[in-house]
Amino acid sequence: MKNVLSIALLLLFATCISAQDNSKALFKLPEINVKNMNGEPFNTAEIDNEGKPIIMTFWATWCKPCMKEHDAINEVYQDWIEETGVKLYAVSIDNARSSKRVMPTVNGKGWEFDVLLDPNGDLKRAMNVNIPPHTFIINGNGEVVWQHIGYLEGDEMEYIEIVEKLIAGEDID
Amino acid sequence: MKTLLFRSLTILFVFIGMAAGAQSFLEGGKVNGNIQMDAQYYSTDDKLGITDTTLNFRKFGMNAFGNVNYTNGDFSAGMRFESYLNPMLGFDDRFEGTGIPYWFAKYKVGTLEMTAGHFYEQFGSGLILRGWEEWTLGYDNNFYGFNAHFSPIKGVMLKGLVGTQRYFWEPYETGNRGIVRGADGDFFLNDMFESMAESKTKIDLGASFVSKYEKVPSFTYNIETAFDSISDGGDTTQWINQKNYKLNLPNNVASWALRANIAHGGFNFYGEYAQKGADPNATNDYIFRKGQALYSTLSYSTMGLGIFLSTKWIDNMSYKSKLTETGNPPMLDINYLPAITKEHPYSMATMYPYATQPNGEFGLQGQIIYTLPKKSALGGKYGTTLTFNYSLAKSIQKDTLSASSVTGGIAGTDGYETKFFSIGDLTYYQDFNFMIEKKFNSKIKAKAAYFNQTYNKHVIEDNLYDDHNMVDANIAVLDLTYKFDRRNSLRAELQGLWTKEDDGDWMALLLEYNISPTWFFSVQDEFNYGNPDGDMQVHYYNVSFGYTQKSNRFSLRYGRQRDGLLCVGGVCRYVPASTGFTLTLTSSF
Numbered sequence A: 001m002k003n004v005l006s007i008a009l010l011l012l013f014a015t016c017i018s019a020q021d022n023s024k025a026l027f028k029l030p031e032i033n034v035k036n037m038n039g040e041p042f043n044t045a046e047i048d049n050e051g052k053p054i055i056m057t058f059w060a061t062w063c064k065p066c067m068k069e070h071d072a073i074n075e076v077y078q079d080w081i082e083e084t085g086v087k088l089y090a091v092s093i094d095n096a097r098s099s100k101r102v103m104p105t106v107n108g109k110g111w112e113f114d115v116l117l118d119p120n121g122d123l124k125r126a127m128n129v130n131i132p133p134h135t136f137i138i139n140g141n142g143e144v145v146w147q148h149i150g151y152l153e154g155d156e157m158e159y160i161e162i163v164e165k166l167i168a169g170e171d172i173d
Numbered sequence B: 001m002k003t004l005l006f007r008s009l010t011i012l013f014v015f016i017g018m019a020a021g022a023q024s025f026l027e028g029g030k031v032n033g034n035i036q037m038d039a040q041y042y043s044t045d046d047k048l049g050i051t052d053t054t055l056n057f058r059k060f061g062m063n064a065f066g067n068v069n070y071t072n073g074d075f076s077a078g079m080r081f082e083s084y085l086n087p088m089l090g091f092d093d094r095f096e097g098t099g100i101p102y103w104f105a106k107y108k109v110g111t112l113e114m115t116a117g118h119f120y121e122q123f124g125s126g127l128i129l130r131g132w133e134e135w136t137l138g139y140d141n142n143f144y145g146f147n148a149h150f151s152p153i154k155g156v157m158l159k160g161l162v163g164t165q166r167y168f169w170e171p172y173e174t175g176n177r178g179i180v181r182g183a184d185g186d187f188f189l190n191d192m193f194e195s196m197a198e199s200k201t202k203i204d205l206g207a208s209f210v211s212k213y214e215k216v217p218s219f220t221y222n223i224e225t226a227f228d229s230i231s232d233g234g235d236t237t238q239w240i241n242q243k244n245y246k247l248n249l250p251n252n253v254a255s256w257a258l259r260a261n262i263a264h265g266g267f268n269f270y271g272e273y274a275q276k277g278a279d280p281n282a283t284n285d286y287i288f289r290k291g292q293a294l295y296s297t298l299s300y301s302t303m304g305l306g307i308f309l310s311t312k313w314i315d316n317m318s319y320k321s322k323l324t325e326t327g328n329p330p331m332l333d334i335n336y337l338p339a340i341t342k343e344h345p346y347s348m349a350t351m352y353p354y355a356t357q358p359n360g361e362f363g364l365q366g367q368i369i370y371t372l373p374k375k376s377a378l379g380g381k382y383g384t385t386l387t388f389n390y391s392l393a394k395s396i397q398k399d400t401l402s403a404s405s406v407t408g409g410i411a412g413t414d415g416y417e418t419k420f421f422s423i424g425d426l427t428y429y430q431d432f433n434f435m436i437e438k439k440f441n442s443k444i445k446a447k448a449a450y451f452n453q454t455y456n457k458h459v460i461e462d463n464l465y466d467d468h469n470m471v472d473a474n475i476a477v478l479d480l481t482y483k484f485d486r487r488n489s490l491r492a493e494l495q496g497l498w499t500k501e502d503d504g505d506w507m508a509l510l511l512e513y514n515i516s517p518t519w520f521f522s523v524q525d526e527f528n529y530g531n532p533d534g535d536m537q538v539h540y541y542n543v544s545f546g547y548t549q550k551s552n553r554f555s556l557r558y559g560r561q562r563d564g565l566l567c568v569g570g571v572c573r574y575v576p577a578s579t580g581f582t583l584t585l586t587s588s589f
Helices: A002-018 A064-084 A099-109 A122-126 A155-168 B002-021 B457-462
Strands: A033-036 A041-043 A054-059 A087-092 A114-117 A134-138 A143-149 B030-042 B060-072 B075-084 B097-109 B112-119 B143-150 B156-165 B179-188 B201-213 B220-232 B235-246 B252-264 B267-276 B291-302 B305-315 B360-372 B384-394 B427-439 B444-456 B470-483 B488-499 B506-515 B519-527 B539-549 B552-561 B564-568 B571-575 B578-588
Touching (some): A054 A064, A064 A087, A064 A099, A064 A155, A087 A099, A099 A114, A099 B305, A099 B360, A099 B384, A134 A155, A143 A155, A143 B578, B427 B457
Parallel strands (some): A054 A087, A087 A114
Antiparallel strands (some): A033 A041, A033 A114, A054 A134, A134 A143, B030 B060, B030 B578, B060 B075, B075 B097, B097 B112, B112 B143, B143 B156, B156 B179, B179 B201, B201 B252, B220 B235, B252 B267, B267 B291, B291 B305, B305 B360, B360 B384, B384 B427, B444 B470, B506 B519, B519 B539, B539 B552, B552 B578
């Protein structure tokens, strides 16, 4: 039975894949219910930066490279905004154990970007994030156009280069 | 089985029909997904006592999954394919095999969203219901059934679900596990009432109800007592008084919870209280007590300062959809009881991790993060961040009721008595730690941390509730990063762990060279130089490198892995020691 199921599902996806459009975007930012920093309901459809690119990073308070990534971005974030108008959303996948620690951590660290809470990994699953940190760049039409797994010292410069290319209308590959 | 097959096929053909038939439906559709493969090649290692026999002649282990999601407007469908051939060391043998443990179809019309198939869900903080998965832990308790989310007016979210839970690869059958039903309402008052829309105080209230139905097994006990002896002309007859008892196991076990989140300016308060009906099960030794839990957090934060306080009190809250399930590895959990301690990112600080004790614990945690401002005398040019954290887990007071003679020594009907929010004498865990983070200049960054941990090994690892095996450890960490230029950096991590108990003292050194955004190379050694057993003063060395190309990541590691508990969110898995190669491949598309 398992085999029949697998084949049928694969068929379904094969049909779907063959029918998808050919734009460069990887996928559209999914519409998922998460929470904002005040614990208010927030749907990712509300994410908007007036047609300018958006960077979205997945992180957790217990993830060492994520904290490094955010510290590094925070240092240059004001410059980024002035130069490109980019906006950063940091999506915390901290679960019930640590999600209430997110706001004190963000403020305590003095991070200046927007933070969203995804305590049961709904957005994480919809965007196929395996392990944090995982960074996405979203174009002005709300389409994910670039993604990157992990964080190495200096990777943030790569992000802003992609954003600059997007704004200039250049090919990001 | 036949009807199951028929049903599955019908559902699938409906989907395929929808997908293939309606061409307009497919326009603009997008497919995305991800794949991860973890493969290990094991070698024998005399030093660690690893032989072909202990490995069961399994030289190779591989865990892998692939997700494919299809999204088109308000419709989405997806599945996850998993393979464990063989399961890697530390994963239960029952995972062996290949299949699709997770697939779903989801549709949204207006404010109603329906999911058919498998789904994950969480009510409140999860005290009575949480379906989730964690790949590194091999944990997946997804629900298989139907789930609906409905928002009748702005600010109100109602959820309802019915399903059975995943148990390795075993399909659901009557009697092999229960059926879970649940409903939850979330009410964000500021959106519901016009008069509160502008209020600076944000109030969110919630209530949930969960019920489990299970066809219960029959547990009987026979008590025999010699009643009398009668002597009749030389023949002695002994009368035996035999009594049969049967445990009165409930078919339905209900639970409910109430919660509130109140935010005002920099303050945030969250509180949730849950109660569970009588639920005799293998975890609590089949006692008929009700369960209770309270979880609350209070935080205050403003730019540069964050304060967090949290308490927890739980009693008899193991809640599984099969009453005979014990919990190693943890499966069929309906609820989630978070560990109250902090998760640390350094290997020595996670040598002694805490795991939630569902039968009863009191917990407390406090944390302060403060960033000394940039360009101040103490903060330096870039600012300096200080973090203090304290957590404590203790037993709750239990007055044991006299053991029942019927069940042969198992605790009496209710097991014990306790007062709400009572705190017992036995320490399960304590952790005090602080960290300083400072950037000296554009090239050098440093972090220094100190931890003092008390670990009750008997309680956490062996289910023995005494203080005869306490580990008191002091841990120090120095983490330095040197940035040569935009792309090249070197990171060094020096760690020490000192304890008179358990395996004694450790030193660890890690060197990592990074070339952004593609390469990393690292060498690491954890040396157990203070092990009281001279033969076990082992170097756990590791050499690894990794390559990242956009959303593809590939890493290869060779070395020794020490045994220990791997914990995520208070749920732990024991990982045995091993030596060999580990290959990890991750990709998203």
